[in-house]
Amino acid sequence: MAHRICIFTHVNDTKSQVMTDKLRSLEFPIEKATVAEVYTVNKDFNNRELTKISEMLSNPISQKFLIDEPNREIDFDYALEIGFLPGVTDNIATTARETIENYLKEKFKNEESVHTSTLIFLKGQNLNEEIIKNIGDSLANSLIQRIHIKSHEQFATDNGMDTVVPKVKLKAHPKADKVELNIPEEELLKMGKEGIADEDGERRGPLALDKDSMETIKKYYNEVEHRPPYDIELEALAQTWSEHCKHTIFASEIDEIKDGIYKHYIKRATKDIRNAKGDKDFCVSVFKDNSGGIIFDENWVITDKAETHNSPSALDPFGGAITGIVGVNRDTVGFGLGAKPIINKYGFCVGEPTDKEPLYRDKNLTDKLLSPSRILEGVVEGVNAGGNQSGIPTPQGFVYFEDRYKGKPLIFVGTIGLIPKEINGQPGWEKSARPGDKIVVIGGRVGQDGIHGATFSSEALSSGSPATAVQIGDPITQKKASDAIVKEARDKGLYNSITDNGAGGISCSVAEMAKECGGCTVELNKVPLKYPNLEPWKIWVSESQERFTLAIPPEKIDEFFKLMEKWGVEATIIGEFNDSTRCIVNYNGETIMDMDMQFLHYGNPKKILKTTYTRPTHKEPDINKPADLTDTLHSMLSRPNIASFEFISKQYDHNVQGITGTKPLQGPGRVNAKATVTLPFPGSTKGIICSQGINPRYSDIDTYHMAASAIDTAVRNAISVGADPDYIALMDNFCWCSSDDPERLGQLKAAAKACYDYATAYSAPFISGKDSMFNDFKGFNQEGKRIKISVPPTLLISSLSVIDDITLSLSLDPKFEGDLIYILGETANELGGSEYFASLGYIGNSVPKVDAQKALKLYKLYHEALKARLISSSYSPEFGGIGAALARKAIAGQIGMEINLNRVPHTKNLNREDHLLFSETQSRFIVTIDPKRKEEFEKHFANVIFAQIGTITEDQNFIIKGFNGENIIKSNVKTLEEYYKKTFKDF
Amino acid sequence: MKPKALILTGYGINSEEETAYCFDRTGSEAQIIHINDIIENPSLLQKFQILAFPGGFSYGDDTGSGNALANKIKNNLKKEFLKFATEEKLIIGICNGFQILVNLGLAPAINNEYGTPQAALMHNNTTRFTCTWVHLKNQNSNCVWTRNIEMIQLPIAHGEGNFYAPPEIMEELNTNNQITLKYVKEDGTPANGQLPFNPNGSAQDIAAICDPSGRIFGLMPHPERFNCFTNKEGWEKEKEILIRQGKELPKDGDGLKIFANASKYFQ
Structure with a gap:
């Protein structure tokens, strides 16, 4: 029989306090x-054992427990219990079970289990069942959790809450079915779209195979x-050929480009750059x-990879x-050896x-989307748990807010890794499974979680989105596996190849x-299962997390x-690699998959894509310069895309591993930095620089320039802290929408072309990337009207570089009064897609354009100046232009400044003070220098456009003088800081 | 001869490498060993003079931070660890390691009751995991590990660092000088429970304690994460000052002083 152990905290009960505050803030009585x-x-268990177990699961100083009896002392009106649905990962329960097993020195049997839940006793005026239900909905996610409510009376009558054991019970059908494909065309298409039908007619979930693919498979x-074919073969083809795995849109012939966007623009850029270098x-x-890998020093290689986890995060953000984050960590462990x-x-x-x-997935308005703030809260917490528990520092990141991410958020996660250049005499990045090697799977067990993840990511998010696609990572199980690999097995040469299990599972x-x-x-029945x-x-395609697949020679298996x-x-042999040219899967003695490897990997039908791209013309804002620019600057600082997100930076451990250098929050005023430096080896001065660039709003005007700006941003932010312009690698993450629409494909092609043009101009090769093509939401608004929300075409560019001496790197905060403030670069009238225009409700047309040759000349000079220690602080303007950049610098340094706008070099067509302040022209730096180095500094930059625009002052005043020399902005550091930090103060 | 330091790893401990670096750098000889290797061969412990419980997220903080790993030790190695604790040897528990020490009852061990938990590290009163830097002041305890340190700045990164003990234990801690480091303001004046100086609401601003002998040391801040000059928050400004004065930049971080005290103890 199952026992309930209920644990209460009786001193410093923070959890209860937080819950009370949270429910009150949600306006519950x-x-x-x-x-x-x-x-x-x-x-x-007997009583003695139960008491001992309860003692082990609670804290003797601060907690008390009750075993199989209700709490009779507590004063409450309703009790609300939130537990997991069957099959949902319950990490705490796993640890509790291990603790009990360790104490008993005995393993649990198959039918035995541990589960956790949270019981909340609620006291309040006029509470009723409906209010409690709403509380439950606001705390729990019905896709993964159950809610159970009892009134005080009911609780008393029943002697407490019910004992619920959420075990997965599957109807016994563990066999492979043959699937008839010689059926009417519409049936075949339906199968491709909705999945194979079970005996009862219910569909198994999308294969995401189109007509051509289904016909090709039928023919084969x-x-x-x-x-x-057997069902497993169709499911395997659906996974392998999915947009998520095959990147069909990036790979297919498109207009005049026979070799496809990916080869033609992205890979070719890298090839050309490498040849030229x-x-x-x-x-x-x-x-x-x-992941992609670049040289760090004579002994080490660093790797980089960025992923997105958009659809699952929309359903369950945490x-x-x-x-997502533990998944991309596996892309690191799965790199090379x-x-x-x-x-x-x-x-x-x-x-x-x-x-x-609110928005809804269904017409009846029952399936409500999570609100943006709840999604933000969940994803912030998810990366917190994943990164912190794994002991990997998280110094670098950003948040970007835009209406059109409401239906489908974009959740980027990335990981940089470190691997020896040479492992047991072989290059660390080379690996190959050999015939005769055992196929070994290590890490977590397989359940229904994440079934159809790969095919699901390839479809737009709608009410048909499968709940089994939701999964919860288990960082500790993964940490154990990952440590075992990179801290021991790898260097002992115990395997020939390794890869991670991500989309599509094994x-x-x-x-x-x-x-x-x-x-x-x-041999599929060898795979260890959760139930x-x-x-x-399902065993074959499940995306249950925390697993790696390895190729291990038989003689090394024991060790x-x-x-x-x-x-x-946990490690299990599930089969053997060979050179049969076939992929064969047996289950209980029967062969249920026997397919030509060529067909599996390369049999997918080729597509030819056609594009159009009509660049829009937007209305220009017809709004005069604001009377009080101080107010304007203040409200700009509070805009979500400019404001401080310290609440995130501070809860992500960036010091772990003892390798922190230049930090995510800088200066005494703690301003979010755009680039960070990490020292992978304690005691060494050689650092890794990383940064990111993203400008989704520019896509509304021109995706070519959007991509160019993203590249310039990632590159110049890295250079700003100390990256050598000759040593920068890039990654691309395209998150597009409606990629079956020729216009969207036209936008995609333009952005990809910019990737080629600017990567080659900067000699910054792409080393890895990922794309996600259908970030659209199809559902209903609160009037029940059908709507579609597509994300703005989004490209994240990540940059990676190496700095030999970290003491050369620069933070953004000005350091001393009397230091001189300079701007490097010329400001153009480029407010199209800017935060300033967005604040006025306009898009405009004058999107920032990057002049790569001019920029590169400046970047090289800048780097020389940095190495000569001519510069004391540096920051590069982006959203909110020089206005926001100067304010952030003042806040970071907690130091005043006086700026003369007249001195800022600008193009002739820029003639308004507000425009000069907030234009988002790329390729500029704002730096401060020691006045003693003035002459040297000015001589150094003599051949590029630059100007001294002000000085750091001894008071706390922040003054900007306008074109006529009068103060157009008069504020002070404290006030600026308040506006900068107030937006997310309560997050 | 250099003292040998055993650095524990496994099950989500994640700061073993930088902790080992700090011992190696300051005159000890560190070896990282998996907890299961000690369970399999407990006599391993005898080779070492120093035992370190590094920071991390053992068992993901499930069932309470440091609790599950402490249970594993209690269920398998209780006798051996108690023996180590009461010999002329040194133990340090950092962050999650401190939580483990407290759960094992190796600190504060008032009245030499080693093995009985007497305090708890509870959820931060901010309720959030917090990664930031703090100022700490030595309370003139008899702790071996904090000798010759008056003030020190170190990073913290934890969600459960709010030190709590029942009144009688608090009194003993004070009477026996077992409070080693307290959170203070930059100028060394008491934090008085005030954010951000006391980052977690810890009773009496306690950041670190020791056992009655001063050999067993548990602290929430991470000295191993301040192993070089450029680890420090705000090092860029210090650099700029030194450069303008024409001075050399330092290499080591202040956190190393704590580890240096361990090797000095055995000289």
Whole structure:
């Protein structure tokens, strides 16, 4: 029988206080909320054992527990319990179970289990069941959690809450079904769109295979295999050919470009740059592996990868984001023979945090979308849990707010890794499974979670989106596996190849590795499962997290397994690699998949895409210069895209591993930095610089210039802190929308062309990237009207560089009064797509354009100046232009400044003070210098456009003088700081 | 001979490498060992003079921070660890390691009751995991690890660092000088529970304590994360001052002083 252990905190009960405050802030009439933790232990124990277990699960100083009895002392009106639905990852329960097993020195049996839930006792005026239900809805996510409510009377009558054991019970159908494809065309199309039908007619979920693909598969089975496929074969093809895995849109012929966008613009840029660099080429592994790799020093390589986890984060922001960050960590461990994750990065594009207008997935308005602020809260917490628990510093990130991310947020996560150049005499980035190697899976077990993740990401988000796509990462299980690999097994040479299990699960990882040697045979019933009766096709495609697949030579199996046992990592042999040219899967003695590897990987039908691109003309704002620019600057500083997001930076550990250098919050005023420096080796001065660039609003005017600006931003931010312009690598993350629409494809092509043009202009090669093509939401507004919201075409560019001596790197805060303030670069009339125009409700047309040759000349000079220590602080204007940049500098340094706008070099067509302040022209720096170095500094930059625009003052005043020399902005550091920090003060 | 330091790892401990670096850098000889290797061969412990519980997220803080790993030790190595604690040896628990020490009852161990938990590190009163820098002041305890340190600036990164003990334990802690470091303001005056100086609401601004002998040291801040000059928050301004004065930039971080005290103890 199952036992309920209920734990209460009796001193410093912060959880209850936080809950009370939170419910009050949501305007629920709550006087007091008391939160208890519940462990439901589904196993027989005697009283002595139960007491001992309860002692182990609670704190003797601050907590008390009750076993199988209700709390009779508490004063409440309603009790609300939130627990997990069957099959949802419950990390705390896993630890509790391990603790109990360790104490008993005995493993739980299959039918025995532990589950956690949260019990909240609520006291308040006029509470009723409906209010409590609303409270439950605002705290729980019905896709993954259950809510159980009892009134005080009911609780008393029933002697407490019910004992609920959320175990997965699957109907026993663990076999593979044959699927008939010789059916009417419309049936075939339906199967591609909605999935294979079960016996009862219910569809299994999207295969996301279009007509051409379904016909190709039908033809292959009719003409080559002469038999109908098994369900598992169709599901495997759907995974492997999915947009998510195959990147069909990037790979297909498009207009005049026969080799497709990816090869033609992205890969070719890298190839041309590497050729031009010759022996100065620093790339070692590009595009082919889970991450890209560049040389760090004579012994080490650094890797980089950025991913998105958009659709899952829309459904369950916490689960989506934690799964995203631990997933991209696996892309690091899965690089080459295994890199150690050392830096995490993030980027959250979400709806406006104040937006409360609901949207629904269904016509009946029952399936409501989470609000932007709840999505933000969830994803921030998800990356917090994933990154912090994994012990990987997270110094670098951004948040971007825009209405059109309301239906589908974009959640970027990235990881930089470190790997030796040479491992056991081989290059660390090379690996290959060999015939005869055992296929070994390590880490977490397989359940229904994440079924159809790959095909789901390839479809727009709608009410048909499968709930099983939601999963919750388990950072500790992964940390154990990842440590076992990169801290021991790798250097002992215990395996020939490794890859991570991401989208498509083992169906993709095993098949990918089988490419290295030419074939594989898998015994599917060996795969360890979370619960019985899982159908074979689900085992094959499940995306259950925290797993790696390895190729291990038979003679090393024993040593490998012993090592895994020590690290507490489950490892299982599930088959063998061979050179049969076939991918064979057996289940209970029956062959249920037997497919030509060529067909699996390359049999997908080729597409030819056509594009159009009509550049729009927007209305120019017909608004006079504001009378009081001080007010304007203040309100600009509070705009979500300019305001401080210290609340995020501060909860992400950036000091762990003892390798922090230039930090995410800078100066005594703690202003968010745009680039950071990390020292991978304690005691060494050689650092890694990373930064990011993103400008989604510019896409409304021209995606070519949007992409150019994103590249320039990522590059110049890195250069600003100390990157060598000759040593910068890039990554692209395209998050597009409606990519079956020729206009959207036209926008995509233009952006990709800019990637080629600007990467080559800057000699900054792309080393890795990812694309996500259907970030659209289809649903209903609160009037029940059908709507579609597409994200603005978004491109995140990440930059990666190396600095030999970190003491050369620069922070953004001005340091001393009397220092001189300079601007490097010329400001143009480029307010199209700017934050300033957005604040006025306009888009405009004059999007910032990057002159790469001019910029590069400045960047090279800048880097020389930095190395000569001519500069004391540096910051590059972006959203909010020089107005926001100067204010942030003053806040960071907690120091006043006086600026003369007349001295700012600008183009002739720029003749308004507000425009000069807020234009978002790229390729500019604002620096401060020691007055003693004035002459040297000015001589150094004599051949580029620059000017001294002011000085750091001894008071706290922030003064900007206008064209006529009068003060047009008069504020002070404290006031600026208030406006800069107030937007997210309560987050 | 250099003292040997055992740096524990496994199950989500994540600061073992930089902790080992700090010991190696300051005259000890560090070795990182997985907890399961010690369970399999407890006699390993005898080779070491120093035992370090590094920072991390053992078991993801599930069932309470430091609790699950402490349970694992209690269930497998209780006797051996108690023996180590009461010999002429040194133990340090940093952040999650401090939480483990407290759960194991190795600190504060008032009345030499080693093995009985007497205090708790509870959720920060800000309710958030917080990563920032703090100022700390030595309370003139008899702690070996903080000798010759008056004030020190170190980073913290935790969600559960709010020190709590029942009144009688608090009194003993004060009477026996077992409070080693307190959160203070930049000028050394008491934080008085005030944010951001006391970052978590800790009772009496306690950041670190020791056992009655002064050999077992538990602290929430991370000295191993201030192992070089450029780890420090605001180092860029210090650099600028030194450069304008024509001076050399320092290399080491102040956090190393704590580890240096360990090797000095055995000289």
